[in-house]
Amino acid sequence: MSHDAAHIKPVMSPMTVIAGIILIVGLFVTALRFTAGLGATTNLSDYTPWGLWIGFDLLVGVALAAGGFVTSAAVYIFGMKRFHSAVRPAILTGFLGYALVVFALHYDVGRPWRLPYPFLVQSGTTSILFEVGACVALYLTVLFIEFTPAPLEWLGFKKARSIVVKLTLALTILGVILSTLHQSSLGALFLIAPSKLHPLWYSSYIPIYFFVSAIIAGLSMVIFEGTLTHKHFADKMDEAHLKEKEDVVLGFGKAASFVLAGYFVIKVIGIAVDNEWGYLATGYGAWYLVELLGFIALPCFLYAVGVREKNLNLIQWTSGIAVLGIAINRLNISLIAFNYHLPAADRYFPHWMEFAISIFIVTIGVLVFRFVVTRMPVLYEHPDYEAH
């Protein structure tokens, strides 16, 4: 029958083949990285000790994983219950995002088996990196606990689930505190290097910029990812999820527009406070204006238009621009505007193997996400349990 035929999928879809190739190349580079070292797999140098694995995997990864704390705060603290269906997918993405950040760090640091040393052997509490490490480790734990209701429902562990559900508010508050701290301190990492980061991007406000833009990234990622899951996993969604989708897109789009407006204002204030208008006329200035106008002002405006006209399509496209904008900002600060004073020959461009590992890690994230949402109650509510 034709109905049955439609359910038989081809053994290897093109996406499966591509994912397979990425995984094989990734495993090969992984083996090389851990046997031959960073020199064999990266273009890192004594001038540029942090490359794509920090700029993209850590900085962009953490910013884009902010959806978890933003959504759970909106629903459980600010009482916006109509966004409830967005919480679980956002927590899942957040947890996977942070887990992959920690996974990626094992590639980048020289002796990954020593990663617990700052907490177990000798603590350097004057380091911003210590704060980042402590908060990321704690927040990963918080996200893990926040996500456990879904697997516990899947496995039918009712008692354990009810305990975790009772912790919801405490975990949400703890999550917001930890996110505030480490999102901002990722920016604060660069406070120590005013001579290396271009003055347009260097500012004593950089921790605040990182925190505010993480909120934008979180809101935009929820919309962006919702668009994708809606396209590919609509059959897994329950009525509430489908019904609330429009509310979520409009509500988060509106919030993102507001936060982008504030972000734009404080960015301009930063330039004014340090009197850096003159740099805007340089090449770096042009690139800065691309970020400021094209990836902050423009999405702010487009979100506002989309919300006013209830144009879901426009809001979804705008979320893509906003996410890209935050990624560009993180790469500007860690790679593009960093070491701006060096001659071109001493500058850094990632080795293909660095790209391979970053793509490898993103692919793992997508595959695990797919595994989870096709099995556990993430996009729908489990019929045996009440929403929390």
Next chain:
Amino acid sequence: MSISRRKFLGWIGAAGASATLAKPARAAGGKHFEGYPDTDGVLFDVVKCIGCRRCEAGCNKVNDLPEPEVPFDDLTVLEEKRRTHADTYTIVNKYEAARQKSPLYRKVQCNHCLEPACASACFVRAFTKTETGAVIYDASVCVGCRYCMIACPFEIPTYEYDKAFTPRIMKCTMCYPRIKEGLLPGCVEACPTEALTFGKRKDLVKLARERIYRHPERYEDHIYGENEMGGTNWLYLSPVPFSEIGMREDLGTTSAPELTAGALGAVPMVVGLWPVLLTGIYAMNKRKEKIARQEREAAVASAVSETEANARENLDKALEKAETDKEKAVETAVKKALEDAAKEAEKKESEEDS
């Protein structure tokens, strides 16, 4: 909630305390750190340097560094700008400066900051500012995050990228083990022209001032390292502005730890105030919901009672109307019966009459 408020606040408090207590609180005020007294240092005088690379050779020897590809007496390497690497703690670069008849040479190595950026940035305290002024590194705790390399304004720490299992940060130690034994640093000992002078930093500052005072035509009036990034134990004198011999003059005088102190200081404030703010918002929302629910319930109750009252009134009216209707009907029936009876009687009477 199964977790008590006290327990929760206890955790938060512990997180805040660990962030603040690890370092003794320093009272705010006019306190200014000028480095440990009596630390050692080296004065490098560009005027006296002839670019012979013997300091490089001396450093290589005393630190047991690998044999270089190009021997140290080959001066052609000076044609290119070089930097320190994992196998070279120090190098000399050549500069053709304006208004100078012969080229100038500048030695590069760790400047041993009074308040080192690397030590401030390290999250396992692998760097130590020793009592001699030397900044040394302990590979046994190093995780290899390379944040020290990001932090160093002089771009000094280097990394053993080619080692897969035991990569270390490599940098000049001011020959700390030799200083402890009363020996000179390798480079200073090897220098044939006294371009390098080892001594107490405070004496070196005086010596540098004296040279500038005696030969103002020979020196720029600037001791590099006296105040740069909060001051360094290595000091420099030059006949030309330092930017012409590849040294940055835009580093400022703020020490690295001060650059991050504000951000670190904000941590306990966030930990202390965020729970108040967030639970406050939560409580306000709960209360708003509760009031809304109460108002809704009150509205419903009053609507119900109003409807009930209306209904009773209508019923009463209807009953009353029914009653009067009934009475009227009885009345009319009686009236009609009486009339009928009267008519009957009349009829009978007229029949009897006829």
